Amino acid sequence: MSDEKLPAQPGRSGDGGQSVPPGTHPASETTAPEPGDALAGTGPFPDPGLPPHQPRLTDVDKRAAKRAERQVATLFGISILSTIAFIVCYFAIPEDLMVRIFPIGKVQLSNFALGTTLGLALFCIGAGAIHWARTLMPDEEIVEQRHYPLRSSEADRAAAIEAFNRGAEESGIGRRPLIRRTLVGALAAFPLSLVVPLWGLANRSRKPSVLAHTAWAKSKLIINENTHQPIRPADLTLNTLVFGYPEGVEDLNELAKASILLVRLQPEDIKDPREREWAYEGIVAFSKICTHVGCPVGLYEQTTHHLLCPCHQSTFDLADGAKVVFGPAGRPLPQLKLAVNEEGYLVAAQDFAEPVGPSYPERER
Numbered sequence: 001m002s003d004e005k006l007p008a009q010p011g012r013s014g015d016g017g018q019s020v021p022p023g024t025h026p027a028s029e030t031t032a033p034e035p036g037d038a039l040a041g042t043g044p045f046p047d048p049g050l051p052p053h054q055p056r057l058t059d060v061d062k063r064a065a066k067r068a069e070r071q072v073a074t075l076f077g078i079s080i081l082s083t084i085a086f087i088v089c090y091f092a093i094p095e096d097l098m099v100r101i102f103p104i105g106k107v108q109l110s111n112f113a114l115g116t117t118l119g120l121a122l123f124c125i126g127a128g129a130i131h132w133a134r135t136l137m138p139d140e141e142i143v144e145q146r147h148y149p150l151r152s153s154e155a156d157r158a159a160a161i162e163a164f165n166r167g168a169e170e171s172g173i174g175r176r177p178l179i180r181r182t183l184v185g186a187l188a189a190f191p192l193s194l195v196v197p198l199w200g201l202a203n204r205s206r207k208p209s210v211l212a213h214t215a216w217a218k219s220k221l222i223i224n225e226n227t228h229q230p231i232r233p234a235d236l237t238l239n240t241l242v243f244g245y246p247e248g249v250e251d252l253n254e255l256a257k258a259s260i261l262l263v264r265l266q267p268e269d270i271k272d273p274r275e276r277e278w279a280y281e282g283i284v285a286f287s288k289i290c291t292h293v294g295c296p297v298g299l300y301e302q303t304t305h306h307l308l309c310p311c312h313q314s315t316f317d318l319a320d321g322a323k324v325v326f327g328p329a330g331r332p333l334p335q336l337k338l339a340v341n342e343e344g345y346l347v348a349a350q351d352f353a354e355p356v357g358p359s360y361p362e363r364e365r
């Protein structure tokens, strides 16, 4: 292919025909019509041209323009109020308050309120900007011809910067102080909805962890997770894993935190003295939440008494205080001290002696 300059083609080059590397322009290899040829008048279809320009109502009616300006300002104003509402909700609504909202069902009110106010604040900034552009910014129809190569000439680039600056001028942000003020207010307020939760996060780490206590307490009845019935020691056969939860707890977070597994071991197989003391006739109970990052553990190997977490294979020895024998978990599963009530059912003797679940920075281990 010869090293040639393509002739300047209307609709192809913004600078009136630049040098094109040989073999890189599709038109240099094919004669098939391309999109844009019709506009340029070289294709098989006549250029349909643009329909006659229809001025918008806001272009011809000052009152309509004023009304649109107020609507834009109202949207930005709602965004400011939503951000303020977000901050108020963040501090005012207790984290554990659950409500039933149709048609979603039971939800954490703080999550719902924070999501709604944050979404509304963002939506109103976007909707206000679009409404402003559609009704008040200059309504010019401009045809930009396709050009090649993609990088524009220096003159085009300078013209683009000038057009951008002119656009900013013509957007009317200088002439419409109401819009300017509400937009600045909305954009200035919105970052607060990000800063406040971060500040809360930094503060929260100084509060006692929610994992420090569970729903277990002295004499709390243990309910079988499968049968939903209280458990008698005789119900547990040797080396069979049973999952349990505390009686009378409905909150799903509390239930998840308090979830336990029980297994009957031969008392003489239990190596750890404290585990033996906290067991009842060889029955031991441990938290079901892996101490790595919180998956439910549950794969039990009867012959070794090893309990495996399916997520990252941490392995705990149930016959030795649920110590970690393999994997990334940093500490044993917390043990629940067992007792039996007057009716002969298994109960907790107390809450866990240490926080359940994954380790976190404030823990000693």
Ligand code: FES
Residues within 6 Å of the ligand: 290, 291, 292, 293, 294, 295, 309, 310, 311, 312, 313, 314, 327, 328, 329
């Ligand atoms: S969560 Fe159990 S090993 Fe990672």
